[in-house]
Amino acid sequence: MAGDLLKPDAGGLYCAAGDFWIDPLRPVPRAVITHAHADHARAGSGEYYAAEAGLPVLRQRVGQDNDLVSRRYGEHFELGDTRITLFPAGHILGSATVRIESEEGAWGVSGDFKRDPDPTCRPFEPFDCDVWLTECTFGLPVYRWPPTETVIGQVLDWWRECAGVGRPAVLFCYALGKAQRLLSELDRHERPGRIWLHGAMQALTRCYREQGIPMPDTHAVGEAGKGEDYGRDLVLAPPSAAGSPWMKRFRNHSTGFVSGWMRIRGNRRRRGYDRGFVLSDHADWPGLVDTAADMRSGRVITIHGDGTALAGYLQEQGLAAESWNLRETLSAS
Amino acid sequence: MQRFARLYDRLDGTTSTNARVAAMVDYFRDVPAEDGAWAVWCLTGRRLKRLVPSGMLRQWGAEAAGLPHWLLESSYQHVGDLAETLNLLVPEPERTTDAPPLHRLIERDVRPLARLAEDEKRERVLEAWGELRGTERFLYNKLLTGALRVGVSRRLVTRALAELAGIDSGLMAHRLMGDWQPTPGFFRQLLADEADADLDISRPYPFFLASPLESDPARLGPAEAWRAEWKWDGIRAQLIRRDGQTFLWSRGEERLDGRFPEFEREAESLPDGTVLDGEIMAWRDGPLPFAVLQRRIGRKKVGRKTLETAPTAFLAYDLLEMDGEDQRDAVLDERIRRLQTLFDAHPGQRIFRPESVDFEDWDDLPALRASARERGVEGVMLKAADSPYRVGRKRGDWWKWKVEPYTFDGVLLYAQPGHGRRSGLFTDYTFAVHQADALVPVAKAYSGLTQEEIEELDRWIRAHTTDRFGPVRAVEPLQVFELAFEGITRSPRHKSGIAMRFPRIHRWRRDLSVKDADSLDELERLLPDEAKSP
Missing domain, CATH: 2.40.50.140 (Nucleic acid-binding proteins)
Structure with missing residues (x-):
């Protein structure tokens, strides 16, 4: 579209006025990274700009040798003819939204964000912009999150129930962000047993601890003795571990999955988990709709996820809204 | 209702079969009979029909949720279950009164909906949405939209009830067959430990189902111990003649009587206390394609033209009851002998024993099976000569050996x-x-x-x-x-x-x-x- 400050490119967004990309999935000379999840941060680019709080985790993900430039939240910096500011996104530790100001106006870009409280990261901060590019992972009104304390209560009830009958409680969750948020939430409660971590979570959790985020003691499954009794314990593992031989050591285990997708019964049943816990690091439908209003922009563009319903709804609310598909730019060339 | 909702949560919160059976046993042990009866009814997949058209529910749901109708439709497409979609979209009440017991909810609030006019239906449903929450409201919606499938098969419910009653699961399966009403009396009888005294006369026996044969039949042992039949491509059914009445049940336990006058008329000459297991086929001097039979399925009144173009017959291949006596413990050869005796005394044009498939040894069978398609059958059935008539799909005695698709x-x-x-x-x-x-x-x-x-x-x-x-x-x-x-x-x-x-x-x-x-x-x-x- 002519006159747009940003356009889809390389699986992310390209800003010609500043000659940089946001969250590109292919290597580019200069990238602004909203957060360290693999669908936003990839190795191989020249320069990386990211929020200061996110730097240690980003290093874990894209490697040590890259040229990483950190900026504090709220600090302005120039790229080409644009002025950039990073704001806290409330998604995971060090996650950011990006404001780009230029002569054509101010654009706000979300990587992923949420509005619910999270003890591991700074809460989302709205800012004014003319155009708001919003993630739309959960872009249907069926996605509405229950209060976090309710969900943590459910997790603890399940863990206690399992511990009562000597069954290991294996809880699947994403290794970066969700695992640490859960740990941090559990830190505030009485717990029936020990907590074990899958190898994929060790280094990332250490990163969080080093930044002063309070979490209970954890043990590495990889360092457990043969015949370890996990009967009263909670095991955190990435979803990829489900059904793998790695699971065999937890005899007679019960499984749970922590994700916004668990709001829908069919999603849980299809994956065969015993329990689903509805806790997400993304905005739910009310969060997406309210944020679109909070940004006070006249135009909203959905990126990441199926934005058809959200865009349609916002149009009916009187906003200019459309959906962009960033992935298409990958298969096109 | 809370109790039933807790059962649902327990069933839904585990993937273990044993844990599900245990949850049902716990529930049925203490439940008042009037609720237990409805719980059995729900869990075995029965449903109240024509309560509220789904279109109305969708419209009211969108209104109650304050969403445009198209957005409710998109959500429904995404979720794939209307009851769940409505529960997720309609805002939950802040405060709730205690939900009524299951039987009261169904008998007072749900079942009468069928008779009400649209605006009264709407009022009742919105009232319920404003009083129930969570699982209870989801289950209420499930009752409105269809069967309550909760990941427990009918076989599992049967197993739990049999365990609790301390009886054989085959007997429990039999008690759960047919046209029963979810009354407290039914529930008490269901859990009674003695043999059945007064069964409803229309009640069919649980069907014995064959398993697909994937290996070489020679591995079943000596050929003389086996009997072969054609696998007919029709509707599996039980024909019951008791007390001067005829009942016809499909395998899906749907009453079909009245739809096949040509052979039901003939059934009148069968002695009382006769139950035949067999196949309803489109038939004119031989099998007609299944597509012909399809013209008869679902048609309650049959015109003369249809009777002429799509004639049917009942092919009886097993005998389950004779002179009012359960025959299922007798071995196959004996049941067939008695079946033949029955037809010798009561020969019929439209109810008969189909030709048997003779074979000497296993080498004869592949050719017979290969001829299935030109004979208009699906393949060959293999049944152990000394086997009783079992309940459900028990592997070992009955095999279906279909032609390659x-x-x-x-x-x-x-x-x-x-x-x-x-x-x-x-x-x-x-x-x-x-x-x-x-x-x-x-x-x-x-x-x-x-x-x-x-x-x-x-x-x-x-x-x-x-x-x-x-x-x-x-x-x-x-x-x-x-x-x-x-x-x-x-x-x-x-x-x-x-x-x-x-x-x-x-x-x-x-x-x-x-x-x-x-x-x-x-x-x-x-x-x-x-x-x-x-």
């Missing part, structure tokens, strides 16, 4: 999201074959891929959508699949002019390109002779 290679053309377990994924596919320069849709298939393949194909479909029609996506015609099907008939209702029976996906043929897919001409060659030139 037909196959063809088709191109994926459209996809649509599935329901229930498959909600949110594109799992309902339409396949096409070549006709001149175009691709013409010939079959829809829902099953046959692994979960990994389904998910991979889902991603592919999303990335290769060329057009949308409501929930249906048109995709680039690039992917070829091998499909199997059981039969093919001419059909003026289909664009391709043909209809397939039970099409399903055999394999994802990544090795084939679109030009390798089959053509309509090749499929038409498989039509039965009389259908080739319409």
Whole structure:
């Protein structure tokens, strides 16, 4: 579209006025990274700009040798003819939204964000912009999150129930962000047993601890003795571990999955988990709709996820809204 | 209701079969009989019919949620279950009163909806949405929209009830058959430990089901210990003659009596206390294609013309009751001998014992099976000569050895999201074959891929959508699949002019390109002779 400050490119967004990309999935000379999840941060680019709080985790993900430039939240910096500011996104530790100001106006870009409280990261901060590019992972009104304390209560009830009958409680969750948020939430409660971590979570959790985020003691499954009794314990593992031989050591285990997708019964049943816990690091439908209003922009563009319903709804609310598909730019060339 | 909701949560919160049985045993042990009866009714998949049209529920749901109607529809397509969608969208009440017990909820609040006018229905439903929350409201919605499938099979419910009553699960299965009403008296009788005194006279026996034979039949042991029958391509049914009345039950436990006057009239001459297991077939001096029988299914009143063009017969291949005595413990050879005696005394034109399949040793069988298609049957049944008539699908005594299905290679053309377990994924596919320069849709298939393949194909479909029609996506015609099907008939209702029976996906043929897919001409060659030139 002519006159747009940003356009889809390389699986992310390209800003010609500043000659940089946001969250590109292919290597580019200069990238602004909203957060360290693999669908936003990839190795191989020249320069990386990211929020200061996110730097240690980003290093874990894209490697040590890259040229990483950190900026504090709220600090302005120039790229080409644009002025950039990073704001806290409330998604995971060090996650950011990006404001780009230029002569054509101010654009706000979300990587992923949420509005619910999270003890591991700074809460989302709205800012004014003319155009708001919003993630739309959960872009249907069926996605509405229950209060976090309710969900943590459910997790603890399940863990206690399992511990009562000597069954290991294996809880699947994403290794970066969700695992640490859960740990941090559990830190505030009485717990029936020990907590074990899958190898994929060790280094990332250490990163969080080093930044002063309070979490209970954890043990590495990889360092457990043969015949370890996990009967009263909670095991955190990435979803990829489900059904793998790695699971065999937890005899007679019960499984749970922590994700916004668990709001829908069919999603849980299809994956065969015993329990689903509805806790997400993304905005739910009310969060997406309210944020679109909070940004006070006249135009909203959905990126990441199926934005058809959200865009349609916002149009009916009187906003200019459309959906962009960033992935298409990958298969096109 | 709270108690039943807690049971549901326990059943839903585990994937372990034993844990589910234990949850049901715990529930049924303490439940008041009037609630227990309805719980059995719900868990065995029965449903209250025609309570509220789904269109109305959707409209009221959108209103109650303050959402545009199209957004409720999009949400429903995504979730794949209307009851759940409504529960997720309609805001929950802040405060709730205690939900009424299950029987009261159903008898007072749900069942009467069927008789009410639209505005009264609406008032009642909105009232319930404003009082119930969580699982209770979800279950209420489930009662309104259909059967309450909660991941427990009927067999599992039977097992739990039998365990609690301390009786054999075959007997429990029998008690759960037929036309019972969910009354406290029924529930008490269900859990009684003594043998059945006064069974309802229409009650059928649980069907014994054959398992598919995948190995060489010679591995079943000596051939003399086995009997063979044709596997008829009709509707499995039980014909009951008791107290001067005739009852006809399908395997799906649907009452069919009154729909097949030609052989039901003949049943009147059978002695009281007779129960036959067999197959309803379209029949004129021999089997007619299943498509002919389809004209009779679901038709309660049959006109003279239909009786002439689609005549039926009941092929009795087993005897379950004689002179009011249960015959199921007698061995197959003995039951067949008594069945033959019965027909010798009461010969019939439309109820009869079908010809048996004689074979000397296993080497004879492959040729017989290969002749199945030209004989108009599905294959061969193998039954152990000394086996009793068992309950349900117990492997070992009854085997079905079907002919190999037909196959063809088709191109994926459209996809649509599935329901229930498959909600949110594109799992309902339409396949096409070549006709001149175009691709013409010939079959829809829902099953046959692994979960990994389904998910991979889902991603592919999303990335290769060329057009949308409501929930249906048109995709680039690039992917070829091998499909199997059981039969093919001419059909003026289909664009391709043909209809397939039970099409399903055999394999994802990544090795084939679109030009390798089959053509309509090749499929038409498989039509039965009389259908080739319409």
